[in-house]
Structures are given as structure tokens and as C-alpha cells.
Amino acid sequence: MSYMISVDVGGTFTDCVVAEEGRLTFGKSLSTPPDFEKGIMDSVALAAEQMGKSFNEVMGNTMLFFHGGTIATNIMAAHKGSKVGLITTKGHEDTMLFMRIKGRYIGKGEEYIKHMNASNKPEQIVAKPMIKGVMERIDYKGEVIIPLDAEGVRSAAKELVDAGAESIAVGFLWSVKNGTHEQHAKKIIGEMYPDIHVSLSCELAPKVGEYERISTAVINGYVGPETESYLSKLAQELADNGLKTEPLIMQAHGGCLPLESARKQPVSMIGSGPVGGVIGSQYMGEVLGYKNVITTDVGGTTFDVGMIYEGRVDYAADPSVEQYSLKMPCVDITSIGAGGGSIAWIDPFTNLLKVGPNSAGAKPGPVCYGRGGEEPTLCDADCILGYLNPDFFLGGKMKLDKDAANRAFEKKIAGPLGMSVIEAAIGVAEISNNQMADLVRNITVGRGHDPRSCVLFAFGGNGPVHATEYGREAKAIVVPFSASVHSAFGIMSTDVVHAYEEAKPMPAPAPLDIIKSVFAELEKKVIEDLRKEGFKDDDIELKRHLEMRYNRQVYEVRTPVPSGDLTEEIMEKVYDEFEILYEQLYGKGSAFSEAGKMIVNFGLYGCGRINKPALYAMEMGTEDPSSAHNGTRKAYFRDRNVAMIGDWERWFVDVDLFYFSELKPGNIVRGPAIIETPITTIVISSDEQGLVDGYKNVVITKKEG
Secondary structure, eight states, rough: OOEEEEEEEOSEEEEEEETTTOOOOOOEEEEOOHOOOOHHHHHHHHHHHHOOOHHHHHHHHHHEEEEESHHHHHHHHOOOOEEEEEEEEETHHHHHHHHHHHGGTSSSSSHHTTTTOOOOOOOOOGGGEEEEEEEOOOOOOEEEEEOOOHHHHHHHHHHHHHOOSSSEEEETTTTTOHHHHHHHHHHHHHOOOOTSSSHHHHOOOOOOOOHHHHHHHHHHHHHHHHHHHHHHHHHHHHHTTTSOOOOEOOOOTOEEEEEEHHTOOGGTTTTTTHHHHHHHHHHHHHHHSSSSSEEEEEEOOEEEEEEEETEEEEEHHHHEEEEEOOSSBOOEEEEEEEETEEEEEEETTTTEEEEEEEEOOOTTTGGTTTTOOOOOHHHHHHHTTTTTTTBBBBGGOOOOHHHHHHHHHIIIIIIHHHHOHHHHHHHHHHHHHHHHHHHHHHHHHGTTTOOOOOEEEESSSSSHHHHHHHHHSEEEEETTTGGGGHHHHHHTTTTEEEEEEEEEEEEEEHHHHHHHHHHHHHHHHHHHHHHHTTOOOGGEEEEEEEEEEETTTTTOOOEESSOOOOOOOOHHHHHHHHHHHHHHHTTTOOOGGGGGGGEEEEEEEEEEEOOOOOOOOOOOOOOOOOOGGEEEEEEOOOOOOOOSOOOOOGEEEEEEEEGGGGGOTTOESSSSEEEOOOOOEEEEEETTEEEEEETTTTTEEEOOO
């Protein structure tokens, strides 16, 4: 017997999926910062226990081990990265400090654009004294104008290391056209300090845009040493526990890489955990026949939203992390601090109730966890409102302390605001639900997509609890059978992917021979990489794209280029496709052919195909779910047609409870109802019903009749 294991390490929980011959087994345990590898072993052990196998037996017979998580993201969010130094072209030392004006608001929402006087630049990750300029210059054609000053590099490296640098980033002007100066600098630094982490902008972000390239290299240097240390500890821990294969590490672009390849570019692990949820939704959407999918992941710390349109994953036009730009391919995911662990608080200036963005995390966690938490959270509100079963959290492995949650709300929220605990908990839930609904609208309506033409996938431990509130505008809500571990499931659904890009700006239509030669060179590199990793040519798939824009515009639109031999006719269709995609993004009639088109970047994804976890549909049976009925519990379900004024207790009703494990395909659960699983809770509102489909997903729609 051989297994595939996939883990997703979050800020609060570590999720695990084990696949064996078509059967999937889930494990979920609390994350264990700073030693996250312990939480990984705990979640695998729980899955093995459910399989009736020993931990060593499962690990020793695992042929593929996938890993994704928020390690690199958390380093940025906590501002606890390594001390990084930057070596750049003399005269351009302030590039990182000047940034662009968008550095004040990127990734933070429209309100920051509207109120620039209330915005700020991000916290510096490289201080001005840690930036050194050296003489060198390459022009926009890639020709050397001023040779690299090798002694200047040596002097700069020594000054940075003497000042405490644990990592050095190198970013020179126009290295995107000729990276020899950066590579020479890396060699010099390596000879002087063999153990120091060095990041090159030409390797990490080979695209036009001086600030964005240097920012990417600096971020890589900031998260690199700790991420590499973590990956090394993880590899050793897995090997010590019997794993005989090299782990595969999830990347922000939606594929995975062998651990040794991933170590070279830790910046590409930023956001990789949530990306797994998008890729898993794309794979499951293909199986279920859904082309337009809104992906929503409510974890313990954040609410993450992505979009799949016409079966294609959206990629970020201007990716960022903590207000710093990234110049690398990233699946487009927008996040806000609205997870189960988001802390409720009172604004001292306005005396208004707020929720998030700070989170209680795994340690200490929400108050109801009984692990020392003192700040009331959304999870505590869910417990007070009756959605969570205190005796069946994590399948009964963890008891929730509802009384402690009540006391925390009384002390921190209800008392100071002069309201009841119930009213305070309702307020926290309503605020969170509205924050989530607003983000869903921004990702759909704000980008020209009609949510009524989309299904909404709700996953993460808290997604199914709140989806019927934030997802009401979608034509249906799908709670995947893998909901609470869906990102781990998605990571297992990926391929090994090497992403290569080359900046070569030119007007479109461009000479066909140039287009073919650029793609041929990229294909040669990626095929060589995949062959080294053991993939046969039959298992290699190449996906090409161009990043195009209209002349004098700033943002590019990723446009697919068909595989096979290219002709003028095929390229004409590509240029037409650019205009279609442009209008999908920016609205009908926004295309402006008269401005002229421009190719900015060439891109190629080389995919080493891996067998996906098989999904098998079961035969649909009766609508009657009574065999899964498990009594009733009072919970808060209000009538949306009635104003919420006073007498909050009247909205606590006896709600039917169902065991998910006992539900069968074809069963229909009519709201108000709660479906309990060992690793999540599905709440179905009074005016909705949930159909259990052949794969045991719960599809929630308006009640019939």
C-alpha cells in the first residue's frame, strides 16, 4: 500500500489529507508555532489513527508528500524577518524607500486610496543604512555601459555583514535584460561569506520594473533564512519519521516544486496555503461541471477570496504582501483579517465595535478554546450563538468553554457598550459577515463578474459556518466534502510546475519568428528542469502566455497562447483574446484597439503531471435525511425580513442537527439546520436547503416552493 500526504500549515490549525487508492482521510490539529513541524506530525498521526494504521506505517509507505502553508506570509505579517541588506546601482539607493505611490495603499482596499492623508508607507524591511550603491550600469538593451566595480561589491558586502546583515539582496538597473553583473556580485559575496543568503532580482523577478524587481529580491532576503531553516528542519523531521521521498512545496503560482528547488526562492511560498484552496476548487469545479467559481476560505486568521472564471484561475495583476510589490506570478487571492480567531474590540476614539484584523491565532486562541485566551473572537461569538457544539469540536477531541466566552464578551464588549452578551455576539457575527460579503462583491461585481452566474465554494474551518450570510448573492453555495482541509486537498491536486518568464517589450502584432524563438528558449529550460526531476516527456505539459497591455497603460493582462506550432493566424486569435479578457476585467466597451497593443512579458509554465486524488460519485438516494438526525439545539437564526431591533432572544430557535457522516447522497437538509462534522460545522439558514450530492458535497440553494 502506498499513500499520498498533503499538509497545509495555517496560523491556527494544521490540516492533513492522506490519499490511498481513491479513499481520502483527513486530519486536523492545532498549529504549533514556532515548531510547526510538530503540528504536521500531529495531523498526520490523527489521519493515520482514523485509517487504523500506525503513524510509521503511513509515513514509511508515502510516495508523495505535499506541503503548503503560511510560514513565509506570517514572517512578513509579523515583521520578524531576517536583517537584510541591499546592494544596488549607485545613485539608486532610495528606490526601495521611495517605492511607488501605491505603496501607501496596495493590498489594503479602496478606503486608503480615497483617504491618502490617513495612509502610510509600510514598515521598512530594509533600513537606509543597510542599502549600499556600487558603480555599474547596463542599458535597456542589455549592453554594459559601466563595468561592475568588484571592489565596491566587496566593500559593500563587508559593511552590510559588519552591520549585522543575515541576508543580502542584489538588484541592479536593467538586470532583467542582462543579469551578469548581479551574478558576478553573488559570486563575490559567496566567496567572502559562503553561508550568507543572497537574493538576485534577475533570477526571482525577470520583468521590467526596477522597484518591483528589487522589492521582490529584498522580500526574498527578508523571509529567506527563516524559511530555509524551516524547510531544512521539516525535511529532517520527515526523514527521521520514515519518509523516503523529497517533499513537494506549494508555490504562489499554483504549482509545487521539490523542496531543494523551492529553497532557492522562498518568496514564492508567500500565500501558498490559500492558493491550494483555489486550485482544489478549480479541480473539483471541473469534476462537478462548474466553470465560474468564487473561492472563499475562512480560516482562523484570515478570509481569503479567489476567482475561477470560465475554468481559468485569475492571476494577480499587481501582487503584493504587506504593501510591498511582488514581481512574480501569483494566483490572485485577496485577504482580510476576518477569520474565526479575529479579535473583537472597541475603538477607543469612536466607541464603535470592530472585528479584526488582529487574530488570537493558535496560541492562545479564542477564549472558548480554554488555552489562556482573554480576547473575545468571532469563534467565541459562534459558540455563544449556538452554531458550534462545545462537546463535538474537532470531533470531540477538544471541548469548548462557552461560559468563558460569555464572560469575555461581558467584560470586553457587552459591559463597556451597555448591551447584553447576546447582542454583542450578534454584532460581532454581523460585522464579520458584512466584511466578508463586501470582499466577495469587490472580487465579483467590482471586476465585472455577476455573482449570480457563479457558485461559491465555502471552505476552511469557519467558511461553512458563515457562508449562507456572505454568499447569498451566488447562485449556489457548495461546501466541499473536504471543506475544513480543502487547501490541503487542493495542494494534493497540483502538479510540479516551473514558471519561467522573460521581459521582451515589443509592439503587437510582433514578428512571428521572435515570438517562436523566445518560447523555444523558455521551453528548452523548463523541459530540462523537469527531466532532471524524473518526468518523462509524456508527463510534461507546457502552458504558454503573453502579458499584454494597451500602449501607455500600466497593467498587463495575462493572455494564453496555444501549444504547438504558432502561425500568424493563431497569433491573431491571441491578440483578439487579449481584448476579450481585457473587457472581462474592466467592463464591456473598455477595450481600445486604436491605442495599439504591446507585448511586455513572455511566460511559460512547465508542468510535470502528477496523478490527482480520484473523486468518485455515489448513487443518489432518497431526500429524507432523518437517519442522520441528531436532535436539536437552540441557535440564532433571524428572519431577514424583520428589522433587528431589541428582543434578541426571540431569534434563538430549536434547530435540527445532523451528523454529516450519516448523510447520504440525495438527502436534502432544510433550514434552519446545522450539519456537524468532526472538523467543521455547516449552517443552513431558514430560507435555504442543502442537497448532499454524489460526492458528499453539500450544495446550498434557496428552498424550493
